[in-house]
Amino acid sequence: MAKPQDRQLVEQWRSMQTTYFQTAGALERALESKFNIGLTEFEILDLVAESADAACRMKQLGERTPMTQSAMSKVVDRLDKAGLISRQSCEDDRRSLYLELTDAGRALHRQAAVEHRALLRENLGKV
Amino acid sequence: MAKPQDRQLVEQWRSMQTTYFQTAGALERALESKFNIGLTEFEILDLVAESADAACRMKQLGERTPMTQSAMSKVVDRLDKAGLISRQSCEDDRRSLYLELTDAGRALHRQAAVEHRALLRENLGKV
């Protein structure tokens, strides 16, 4: 037991957990209180905002986040209900969906992104 | 917009999220299927196993993990019900609790730790 390499691995893991939770928590609280959206919601907005091109996105977005398909679906649903995003069915494959920011979504994202980056800098900057 | 420093921060954050979720997921699945405990359960076992000394632990443990007090309480409850840990009230401060591994708990921890370290090595090793 107590192999020093193992200890180091465990420390590395715990330290990652700590910064992960701290950062995520800070983001969550800030976004929630200032913009009324959760962190995952923001992350989807961010991804959609980022991909200016057109594609049957829902699917592709899934490839760019560790989120489950099911989780994504629900987050998008909330964003839709909040009027921040719109889902439009894809002409060439009617199983898929285009995602698009609404004006409100774009505006909110623009502001929230500032806060988001600032907090990342605060929490990850030192690393 | 699109400040390169910001982009880099975001990339750093996403990459952290990805390795965090991948690793946590792998640990979760392995521990669940082989030992019937979740990752958080294991982490508490691990912390208790680690602190051989006696102290009114519940509280101190909280200082060594990003878990909430409430979360801890529930995890410990599950571990107790599973017979892996025992809670004993602290003589000098009857609000606090001593945590102690049962024999079953110790045995399970010993085996699970091997798996745990191996998966950490697999997932974090390359970093």
Place this chain on the structure above:
DNA sequence: ACAACTTATATGACACGTCATTGAATGACA
């Protein structure tokens, strides 16, 4: 054109974490 299979998204049941609160014990101090 018809089965059988695969792929894209949605949904329901369930587990777990969070927040706010409670209950109990302790501390402080007049």
Place this chain on the structure above:
DNA sequence: TGTCATTCAATGACGTGTCATATAAGTTGT
């Protein structure tokens, strides 16, 4: 010693994530 504030742990309500599955649309082979 009696009151008030503080600390430790547990609990209930609630939100969100996961897994398994459903629904619908596309694909393939005959």
